[in-house]
Amino acid sequence: MYRLYGRIGSGSAAVEAALAIISAPHEIIWIDTSAGEHLTEAFTAINPRRQVPALILPDGSVMTESAAMLLHLADAFPEAGLAPKPGTSARAAHDRWLIFMAVNIYEGELRMAYADRYTTDPDGADAVQAAAEDYLSAQYAIIETEMTGDYLVGNSLSMADLYLWMVASWRDPQQMNAETPCVAAHSRRLRAIPQVQAIAERHGV
Ligand SMILES: N[C@@H](CCC(=O)N[C@@H](CS)C(=O)NCC(=O)O)C(=O)O
Known part of the structure; x- marks a missing residue:
């Protein structure tokens, strides 16, 4: 199960779309940045840049950077065909x-x-x-x-x-x-x- 920390109007949208299209089991945890939820100690431990999105992989490791998340998901779900074959x-x-x-x-x-x-x-x-x-x-x-x-x-x-x-x-x-x-x-x-x-x-x- 993937866990995506996101916010409406943020860079989580493309990752949300990718997870939906590849049908990867996931949950979304909404971070209210206007209420400072990205500044908490708990969220800073997830992303020291205190930004969304952040993605927790099924093995518990943490990814930040929206573009990197999409590259990871493309490679983890090659059958979805959402990126050309690596090396081409x-x-x-x-x-x-x-x-x-x-x-x-x-x-x-x-x-x-x-x-x-x-x-x-x-x-x-x-x-x-x-x-x-x-x-x-x-x-x-x-x-x-x-x-x-x-x-x-x-x-x-x-x-x-x-x-x-x-x-x-x-x-x-x-x-x-x-x-x-x-x-x-x-x-x-x-x-x-x-x-x-x-x-x-x-x-x-
Ligand atoms: N390079 C990062 C940028 C992430 C980013 O800047 N997120 C914004 C929302 S779109 C954020 O969390 N802003 C809160 C802040 O910087 O205080 C990525 O692509 O994931």
Whole structure:
């Protein structure tokens, strides 16, 4: 049994979707960060960065980092076909997209959400957000240019698609439609998958 620590509107959504699609037995423990539940001693022992998601594997070991969780689940459930075979160039492309989104897009969103953490200037949050918005647009433009089919890699759904759906769900849909229509269409395609739809509804996106 997997145990996922998550929060509505957080990076747990892609992991929730992956666990649902591969039908892995799991439970979700909701962490209310607005009530400081991520700051407790018990949760800090699970993730010293005091962030969700965190994933407890069936053997009790702890994983943090949403992209790493998806890679782990892809390899632990190869029959689900949610990532190309390890060692192939398709897998290289897949892993590249996952890491691209984790380090550029998710991080860019954190600059939007926690702007005051990214400046020592007490009046600097607006400038951090403005720069983050430009930065995010540039990252999405790269995806838009390189996305040639229905999915990010090859002709089938992968973990990278679930991650793109998740981060794109944090953006303004109208802006997405106007600036990156292929990414917007990808989000609609993903949302039509019943398990993704259920998670989207849970997260209100
Ligand atoms: N790199 C981490 C980022 C996780 C993260 O920043 N989570 C946010 C929610 S989306 C969080 O827990 N924020 C609480 C805080 O930093 O105070 C991942 O991909 O899992």
